[in-house]
Amino acid sequence: MTQTVAVLGTGKIGEALLSGMIRAGWHPANLLVTARRPERAEELRTRYGVDAVTNAEAAKRADTLILAVKPQDMGALLDELAPHLTDDRLVISAAAGIPSTFLEARLAAGTPVVRVMPNTPVLVDEGMSVISAGSHATPDHLAHAEEIFGGVGKTLRVPESQQDAATALSGSGPAYFYYLVEAMTDAGILLGLPRAQAYDLIVQSAIGAAVMLRDSGEHPVKLREAVMSPAGTTISAIRELENHGVRAALIAALEAARDRSRELASGTN
Numbered sequence: 001m002t003q004t005v006a007v008l009g010t011g012k013i014g015e016a017l018l019s020g021m022i023r024a025g026w027h028p029a030n031l032l033v034t035a036r037r038p039e040r041a042e043e044l045r046t047r048y049g050v051d052a053v054t055n056a057e058a059a060k061r062a063d064t065l066i067l068a069v070k071p072q073d074m075g076a077l078l079d080e081l082a083p084h085l086t087d088d089r090l091v092i093s094a095a096a097g098i099p100s101t102f103l104e105a106r107l108a109a110g111t112p113v114v115r116v117m118p119n120t121p122v123l124v125d126e127g128m129s130v131i132s133a134g135s136h137a138t139p140d141h142l143a144h145a146e147e148i149f150g151g152v153g154k155t156l157r158v159p160e161s162q163q164d165a166a167t168a169l170s171g172s173g174p175a176y177f178y179y180l181v182e183a184m185t186d187a188g189i190l191l192g193l194p195r196a197q198a199y200d201l202i203v204q205s206a207i208g209a210a211v212m213l214r215d216s217g218e219h220p221v222k223l224r225e226a227v228m229s230p231a232g233t234t235i236s237a238i239r240e241l242e243n244h245g246v247r248a249a250l251i252a253a254l255e256a257a258r259d260r261s262r263e264l265a266s267g268t269n
């Protein structure tokens with residue numbers, strides 16, 4: 001039987017996922033979206049050929065609902081959905097921090113909930129989506145979530161207790177790399193290169209390094225050692241990174257992201 005999937009809250013990650021599902025072969029007729037603003041609903045209808053409906057209608061029509069609103073909006077969305085949602089629907093939450101118990105407590109008893117932390121590279125089919133089962137989710141529900149998110153990148157199952165850490169690593173992860181590219185491009189300008197050239201050099205280096213990390217099977221230390229010639233340029237740069245505590249800063253940054261994810265758990269702040 002053909003399943004209908006609804007994306008509720010089609011902002012940055014919701015739209016990225018929607019576009020990826022269509023590329024992965026989902027027919028727009030089997031997809032629904034919801035939006036808070038009529039002009040946004042119209043934009044999504046025109047851009048993707050999907051039906052933009054109310055949250056209540058999505059609850060009635062979809063077999064699987066993917067909730068992609070901000071953690072702070074999740075309580076209100078669940079209150080809106082609960083009267084229309086029966087326990088034979090699968091509810092997938094992509095919200096940072098919000099535990100599955102938060103959803104389960106607001107939905108019909110026994111409703112299966114799966115928590116997923118995707119990231120924006122789902123836009124280019126290179127997403128990383130970390131998946132956990134709530135109390136009533138079966139292996140079939142997890143497999144269904146993997147089918148959806150696996151179409152736009154990799155998936156990994158973890159116990160829900162690891163979701164805040166996964167959010168800090170892969171959910172937020174792309175932003176750290178963009179930040180590094182920005183900073184390294186600025187350095188290129190300081191060294192006298194035009195911005196566009198500096199950007200190209202850094203981005204291609206990032207792509208090359210990422211492919212080697214993924215495909216070479218080598219530990220990152222080995223890959224770095226291969227770049228660091230004795231008494232050469234690279235070790236001079238690495239010494240500065242160590243002097244400025246960049247490794248410690250990264251560890252502290254990811255710890256802060258994990259802590260923020262935990263703070264969002266109440267859904268109210």
Ligand SMILES: NC(=O)C1=CN([C@@H]2O[C@H](COP(=O)(O)OP(=O)(O)OC[C@H]3O[C@@H](n4cnc5c(N)ncnc54)[C@H](OP(=O)(O)O)[C@@H]3O)[C@@H](O)[C@H]2O)C=CC1
Pocket residue numbers: 008009010011012013014034035036037040055068069070071073076077094095096117118119120171172
């Ligand atoms: N951005 C990312 O990289 C990632 C985000 N996430 C999670 O995804 C969720 C969304 O994040 P993001 O996409 O960045 O945020 P956005 O603000 O871009 O998207 C949220 C969308 O939800 C809409 N919305 C809010 N309430 C309702 C409602 N009741 N009914 C319908 N639509 C509603 C908003 O509408 P309006 O435009 O009117 O405000 C907005 O378009 C968050 O919970 C976040 O933790 C997870 C992984 C990665």
Ligand SMILES: O=C(O)[C@@H]1CCC=N1
Pocket residue numbers: 096167171172
């Ligand atoms: O910054 C955030 O809160 C969201 C969750 C992970 C990525 N973006």
